Amino acid sequence: MQTPKAIIEVKNLVKVYNELIAVQGISFEVYEGEIFGLLGPNGAGKTTTLEIIETLRTQTSGEVLVEGFSVRTHAGEIKKRIGVQLQAAGYYPNLTLAELLKLFAGLYNVRIDVNHMLQRVGLADRSKAKYKILSGGQKQRFSICTTLINKPKIVFLDEPTTGLDPQARRNLWELIREIRAQGTTVVITTHYMDEAEYLCDRVAIVEKGKIISLDTPEKLIDNLIESGFNKPKEVKRANLEDVFLSLTGKEWRDE
């Protein structure tokens, strides 16, 4: 394996809100072309860290470089190179998906083929639909679609599968893998460990504003087993989700 190139470098990042220390000296690197996961319970500082890298918030101290640009001095350059999906973001009211994509194309100063963009996320037939009538899975796919408009080097996905049914979730996983397969680096936050295990090349586990562990999922699991950990209950070769999916079909459907 060749030495990976860091596309994001986070050094001693600290963020203090009034009294609360949300991020206490986090350091990590994201390598070009990988899917990097930030895991952790609510309030651990995942979203804050993400939003500082996305230039949506300013840090209290520390340094963040995205493709070599500092978030402090070159926010504009960084914004041109990244795609951002926010947790629970809405879109401009009364507009169709096609019109929304054109709006974002204007915001990035790029020309796009709207139908091709929608096709990539499986929404080609919904171009005249309004965002608010989409199903949960469709909304997330559209959201991801808007992050791809400027052909970004990195996309940031903040809990993209929260609240989706198992089919929609698997469908989104495949979309995220496709995006990575096309050379885009993906940074994702999630609460779901199966998701992280399936998608992420490396994960950082964040707890109370600090990274308590960072490695590939396999390595983290191996480390735990080496330390003498045993699951109290013997694992069966299938779980309830497998049952559900084999009964209802893996095909993702439009609600």
Next chain:
Amino acid sequence: MNKQDKNYSDNSTPKYSQWKAMLAISRASLRSITRSPSAVIFILVFPLVFIVVFGFVGSNTIKLDVGINSKSDTSGFVFKSFSEVQNIHLVVDKTDREMMDLLKKGRMDAILFIHEGKSESGKETVEIITSKASREKGAFAISVLSNIIDKKNLDYYSHLQKRYPESFKDVLSDGEIPAELKDTKVEGREYKMIDFILPGQLGFSILSAGVFGTAFVFFSLRQTLVLKRFFATPIKRTYIVLGEALSRVVFQLAGALVIIVLGKYVFGFTLINGFVTVINLLLLSALGLIVFMGFGFVVSGLAPNESVIPPIANIVTLPQFLLSGTFFPVDAFPDWLQVVSKVLPLTYLNDALRKVAFEGAGMIDISHELSIIFIWGLIVYAAAVKFFRWE
């Protein structure tokens, strides 16, 4: 993917243009506004309804109902002269009691009792009864009557003078009468109800669209994280606001144009210098909207939740709706209330609109109004900078 990579390098070469991004927001926002029923209602439907109602109900000239007592002599000159006065409607088909009743209710403005010319000189005596219920029109009727009588008396004296010059010699020189009214009519513009009501409605539509529209839109764009998503793109915040403002100005001006054109062709609204007047009205509308949008920014920043927006916005709009000469001339208010009226920015926008439309005033002629609107703009935007919240 290769093809896309190529596109990427093509796209990233030109310098990023904030203006292009701003226009993308304007375009999106304009589409959104035209699809939003409330914007269309505020900017077009409300003003038009008011204009139609007042355009038909309100009449531009004074009309008097004058009753003629049943025992009156309708053969003499008084009755004849009265019936020749325009805008006076003589009522002869009612009983005296009915007429008295109408007079007390203010639905009749005066009653005339013309006594027959019984005396040896053939003198007619006219009694006029008016009521507090119609004070102004009653006074008008009295003055019409006294004009008629004065004129008749003068005619009579000059007739006597000509006939018996000897008798008048000591009093007056030949052909001279003590006073004479020379009634010259200057070609003037008729000030119609629509000339008052239309600019007022335009002003009010600008105020409510500016305050309500801006407050709701920025509040909801903030709450639904639409703004935050925009922040993740290279556009600068100022250009987001400019883009929104531009679309609102465009939509408002289109609405104003519809109102002005309908006013002109349906109600005969006076546009004294034609096309130039229309342009001036639109410029004023744009200025007004920009200033009033400042109130909207303040409201959207102050409101802790969406349901608080209407009451706060109403605090801004309602007093101006009532006191700024939208429906009633400011002069009609008591002095202490006029003091309040003369502070409100809408008063000056309404005045300026009326002066431009009816008097053909240019921007220099309305510099007083403009400067006060401008001062309000400074105050409001200073507050907006302090209170406006992005997230």
